[in-house]
Amino acid sequence: MKKRITALLLSGLMLVFAGCSDNTGTQTTTAAPSTTAATTTVTTTATTTQTTVTETTTEKAASPMNAAKITATESIRTLAGGFRIAKFTGDDGLSDFLAGGGASGDDDLTNFLIRQVLGGKAGLLFKGIRGGCSTLCVKNRNGGYLFGRNFDWHRCNGMILVCRPSKGYKSVSTVNTDFVTGSTELELSDDVLRFCALYTPLDGMNEKGVCVSVNMVYDDGASINQNTGRPDLTTSTAIRLILDRASSAKQAVELLRSYDLHASFGYVVHYAIADSSGYSVAVEYIGNKMFVTETPALTNFYVTPGSKYGVGSKKSVTRYENIMAQYEKDPEMSPAELRDVMAAAAQKNVADYNTEWTAVFDMSAKTATYFRRGSFTGGWTVTL
Secondary structure, three states: OHHHHHHHHHOOEOOOOOOOOOOOOOEEOOOOOOOOOOOOOOEOOOEEEEEEEOOOOOOOOOOOOOEEEEEOOOOOEEEEOOEEEEEEEEOOOHHHHHHOOEOOOHHHHHHHHHHHHOOOOOOOOOOOOOOEEEEEEEEEOOOOEEEEEEEEEOOOOEEEEEEEEOOOOOEEEEEEHHHOEOOOOOOOOHHHHHHHHOOOOOEEEEOOOOEEEEEEEOOOOOOOEOOOOOOEEEHHHHHHHHHHHOOOHHHHHHHHHOOEEEOHHHOEEEEEEEOOOOOEEEEEEEOOEEEEEEOOEEOOEOOOOOOOOOOEEHHHHHHHHHHHHHHHHOOEEOHHHHHHHHHHOOOOOEOOEEEEEEEEEEOOOOEEEEEEOOEEEEEEEEEO
């Protein structure tokens, strides 16, 4: 078995993160935040039940979520074409990863994972691609807060991963598994794929209600490569750190301050982080300095006030304005209403890009509801 896994890994293990940004590569600059923008504060084949999740409110009627309740198992199971679910229970290795200094690049991360899985090493295959993403945090009409997320990308294989670590908070996250395996002909074992997926999440929520998503910013010539002597994180391992160890969005921010971030491929990224108190921020890195800006929404341009505000892709500005228009019209939504806002911001067949998944995280109910490839008539709900 070990020889088989070794052959698969050597044939093309791909542990990559290429972020989320508009495919056009066009950047635009807006001089300053508009008066209607968010207020900013800057600091330096799963098993399904036969019931579907529906919701009602006393204030406003809402359409149903139309999502089947699902339970993750140790075996990776298929929900729909190219979309699966699995559960990991036990030591996720994060303490060992951090104790070893983390990872200052994808090579380091790859070697850590290979050592954890096999006790050996394998090469790294890069693939540079771009997509586009949107997030929104709103107050739930039924109490608490919600966090919506669109992941826009080339057609890809996705996986919902429920993690129950022996040291850390329970979480649910979403992974593009094409970032983990570079071969379409050979498959990694479930155990290897699940463990590698722990370190390549793109969004998620933990049992404390902390939500996080990474989006890309198109800023030609810029990069994120901090070098202050602190332990190192890559783009996706920062998400694993937050999910395992942050009990609030503010704690998530402080955790990020304690590490040097090295964005994969030199791509510029920023994080949307929110919690069950409604505190919602964007964490951005400009000139290798970290900035935190309060905002309910995030797409693919800088929201930090200053000379960089508005730098990003033109389409992401349009998506942001559309999302904020709905938010300002009514900052309280039901889960189904938030789903509809995210659906309106979804991309379909835009130069081979689609919204590969939409997630609605309920921070109080501790549920994550997923919709696949722009189909919002049926989805799946996972409860932590």
